[in-house]
Each structure stands twice: as C-alpha cells, then as structure tokens.
Amino acid sequence: MRENERQWLTLDLLKTTEKYFRDKKIDESRLHAEILLAHVLGVSRMDLYLNHNRPVYGSELEEFRSLCRERLKGRPLQYITGEQIFYGHPFTVDERVLIPRPETELVLEHAVERLATVGDAAKERNITILDIGTGSGCLAVTLALKLPGAHITAVDLSPGALEIASHNADRHGVSKKIRFLQADALNPGFPDDLGGNYDLILSNPPYIPEPEWEGLQPEVKEHEPKTALTTPDGFAFYHAITVSAAVLLRSRGILCFELHADGARKVSEIVRARGFEGIEVYKDYAELDRVLSGVWSG
Numbered sequence: 339m340r341e342n343e344r345q346w347l348t349l350d351l352l353k354t355t356e357k358y359f360r361d362k363k364i365d366e367s368r369l370h371a372e373i374l375l376a377h378v379l380g381v382s383r384m385d386l387y388l389n390h391n392r393p394v395y396g397s398e399l400e401e402f403r404s405l406c407r408e409r410l411k412g413r414p415l416q417y418i419t420g421e422q423i424f425y426g427h428p429f430t431v432d433e434r435v436l437i438p439r440p441e442t443e444l445v446l447e448h449a450v451e452r453l454a455t456v457g458d459a460a461k462e463r464n465i466t467i468l469d470i471g472t473g474s475g476c477l478a479v480t481l482a483l484k485l486p487g488a489h490i491t492a493v494d495l496s497p498g499a500l501e502i503a504s505h506n507a508d509r510h511g512v513s514k515k516i517r518f519l520q521a522d523a524l525n526p527g528f529p530d531d532l533g534g535n536y537d538l539i540l541s542n543p544p545y546i547p548e549p550e551w552e553g554l555q556p557e558v559k560e561h562e563p564k565t566a567l568t569t570p571d572g573f574a575f576y577h578a579i580t581v582s583a584a585v586l587l588r589s590r591g592i593l594c595f596e597l598h599a600d601g602a603r604k605v606s607e608i609v610r611a612r613g614f615e616g617i618e619v620y621k622d623y624a625e626l627d628r629v630l631s632g633v634w635s636g
C-alpha cells in the first residue's frame with residue numbers, strides 16, 4: 339500500500355469495484371468483482387462475506403486492480419481467472435480454447451440419455467466414445483467422470499487445445515481413460531487413425547458462418563479462438579463428421595451434435611441422407627434448437 343492510501347477492507351472494496359464496473363457498463367458488476375477478488379485472495383465467494391472485514395493488503399490490492407483493468411479492457415472473466423465451471427466441474431481455460439458454454443452441457447446430457455435408451459445397458463460399462471473438436475476437453479473429461487467404464491478418444495486440430503484438454507484430464511484424474519489425438523476432422527483420411535466401432539461420437543464443431551463473425555460481441559471475437567468457432571458456410575463440419583461417423587460407429591451407435599440455433603433442419607437433412615435414423619432435436623434454455631442426435635443404421 340502506498341503511504342496515505344486507505345486500508346481497504348473486503349466488503350468496501352467489493353462495493354467500490356461494483357460501482358466502478360457498473361459505471362463502465364460491465365455486466366453483472368458485483369458478481370465479476372466478487373469472482374476477481376476471491377481469485378486474488380484464494381478464497382470462495384462465500385468466504386468474502388464471512389470475512390467481510392478482512393484487510394486487503396498491498397500486493398493483493400495491486401493484483402486485484404490489475405485484473406480489474408483487464409476486465410475493463412474486455413478480456414473475458416474466465417480467461418482472467420483461468421477457469422470455467424462445466425457441469426459442476428472446474429476446467430482450466432486460456433485463449434487457446436473456447437470457454438465452455440452452458441448449452442454444451444445439454445449435448446452431454448442428451449448423449450448420455452440416448453446411450454441409455456438406444457444402447458444396451460450391459461455394454462454401457464465399456465462403451466467407446468469419440469469427442470471431435472475437444473477444445474478444453476469439457477465433454478470428454480466430464481463423460482469420463484460420469485461413465486467410469488468408458489474409453490474415450492478426444493481429437494482436436496489445435497495442439498494448444500490438446501495441451502489444455504490433457505491438463506484438464508489430469509486435473510480430474512481421468513487421463514488414463516482418454517486418448518488425445520491431433521487430427522483434422524475435415525480431412526477425408528480423418529477416420530484412418532481412429533479405429534472404429536464407437537458407441538458414441540459427439541461434437542460441438544465450429545458452426546458460425548464466416549459472415550456472422552463480425553457481428554459477434556467484441557469479447558468473443560477479440561479473445562476467443564476464431565478457428566474454434568467459424569467455418570465458411572457453417573455446415574462443413576456437419577458434412578465431414580457425418581461421413582466419418584458412418585465409418586466409425588458400430589451398428590446402432592449414436593451421433594450427437596451441438597447446433598447453431600438455425601441449423602436443425604439442414605443438419606437433420608445431412609444426417610438423414612447418410613443413413614442415420616431416429617433423429618431427435620433438443621431445445622436449449624432459450625427454446626432454440628441446440629442438440630441433434632441420430633442412430634447409425636448400418
């Protein structure tokens with residue numbers, strides 16, 4: 339603390355920062371102030387209130403101010419703290435991976451539900467799963483935690499993403515259950531190194547059409563990896579992954595995609611035309627079509 343500077347206490351600092359963030363048009367100003375201060379002090383948000391008179395000392399104050407400046411410049415909170423919660427589990431993130439979104443939790447739920455209804459229960463103990471475009475590994479790692487007998491392959495084109503995903507697998511103690519591979523899902527030779535007979539293939543692929551990129555919020559387009567989000571027309575990955583899935587899935591295996599909100603009709607056509615049946619579309623919390631699955635009839 340500089341001489342003559344006031345001694346900040348936790349609650350005063352939160353109130354002042356909340357007001358400052360609000361004046362600068364930062365959404366959820368109180369929550370963001372709490373998350374940043376809890377991160378700097380290494381405590382939970384609840385602890386901030388349990389110890390509301392705790393002094394915030396010089397170096398802590400400096401670090402907190404520096405993180406607040408990053409937030410004011412538009413850097414997403416999750417990249418500042420290096421963490422996002424997905425399905426109740428903490429995932430390490432940085433600018434090399436997409437920040438996992440709540441909608442993607444629905445992909446996981448729907449895929450597990452379909453496995454239970456379409457697959458046979460005995461097999462579920464040893465199912466094989468392929469996650470295409472794993473990013474932070476949020477789907478692969480959460481599936482490994484949720485389905486203890488599953489063997490999972492997680493692929494991504496980005497070496498940086500694979501580094502983070504495998505760190506997250508270590509962090510959650512499931513690295514022995516996940517094989518990480520660098521591969522290009524758009525390459526026609528994609529299935530060659532992946533084996534076969536998968537019970538489930540799931541993917542949250544890049545699906546934002548290039549022309550929509552400029553209209554995205556600055557927080558997304560200035561900080562999140564463009565290659566994780568866009569394709570020229572929005573459907574290249576659905577085409578390519580559906581073709582590969584027809585080779586890689588066992589008979590009655592399940593293909594499950596996250597969708598662009600306007601993509602359900604087109605992706606249904608792509609998947610049906612390849613020979614998938616039992617196609618189901620799930621809506622998200624905003625009542626938008628968000629998840630599609632189909633059963634391989636081959």
Ligand SMILES: C[S@@+](CC[C@H](N)C(=O)[O-])C[C@H]1O[C@@H](n2cnc3c(N)ncnc32)[C@H](O)[C@@H]1O
Nearest residue numbers: 438471472473494495496522523542543544566
């Ligand atoms: C929308 S992100 C999904 C990340 C993560 N599964 C999630 O749901 O948060 C798409 C991922 O696909 C990866 N990707 C982009 N192009 C790819 C390609 N040609 N082959 C394989 N993965 C690719 C990106 O690096 C990114 O991690």
